[in-house]
Amino acid sequence: MKYAYLILTVMLSPFASSQAVTPVHGDSWITHIHRPFDQTSMGKSSGVYGPKAPMPRDWPPSPALNISPNSTGQKRTLSGADLYRFKCRGCHGLFGIGAPPEIHSVIDPVRATSAKLYVERMKxxxxxxxxxxxxxxxKQARQALLERxxxxxxxxxxxxxxxSDNEVRSLLAYLRQLAAIPxxxxxxxxxxxxxxxxxEHIVKSTCHICHGAVGHNPTPDEILKGQIPPxxxxxxxxxxxxxxxKVL
Known part of the structure; x- marks a missing residue:
């Protein structure tokens, strides 16, 4: 719940704050790579967000929250696990194993950055x-991972x-833990x-996988038929x- 209001502030950022965030641009990622929503595992591994889709007669869903805008006034302390959840988990899943053959596991590339584990595996x-x-x-494996x-x-x-460099260090440290590097x-x-x-991390790295930036505002019937609102x-x-x- 503590991150839900932050999603909203990014979408309303031109009106909500003087902090600089860049707009979301273009089609969703699955549209960009020509993957129909019902034929991909991308964006479906973050967990089940919100209640089930409402039927047309139940639109809009009844609100269950009352969150103060003051919840966005302070910095948040994030862990590498948080960054993984925002940036990676939507496709690679909770345990980093992905959804082969479409989505590769992150575990082996991360384990390859440990010389000790490489020696053990070769033996x-x-x-x-x-x-x-x-x-x-x-070192080569680490460089390839950082480039990715x-x-x-x-x-x-x-x-x-x-x-940022600090975000990369935090995320990489968590990936090493996820890969069980001693x-x-x-x-x-x-x-x-x-x-x-x-x-911004949440909207652009999780939501934008399936939701395009702009477009037609679908009706509940159209959503039930597979249209994804921008x-x-x-x-x-x-x-x-x-x-x-809805987000929660």
């Missing part, structure tokens, strides 16, 4: 590899907003983020409390 298949041999390979975090990939959207749980990094920065319509379709109830 299990009968190869004599020492740490001196493994260290350069682990900064630039995205063929089917992986580039991070928007781009990750000692990673003691190396977690927390960072303080402005409210709109947090909301982000530009979400705050006009519902009151603040209705919107937050």
């Amino acid at each position: 299990k298949v009968g190869m004599d590899v020492n740490l001196n041999d493994a260290t350069p390979l682990a 975090l900064h630039k995205g990939g063929t089917d992986m959207p580039p991070p928007d907003p781009h990750l 000692g990673a749980e003691k190396q977690q990094i927390s960072i303080d983020e402005p409210p709109l920065r947090t909301g 982000l530009s319509t979400l705050t006009s379709r519902l009151t603040v409390n209705d919107f937050l109830t």
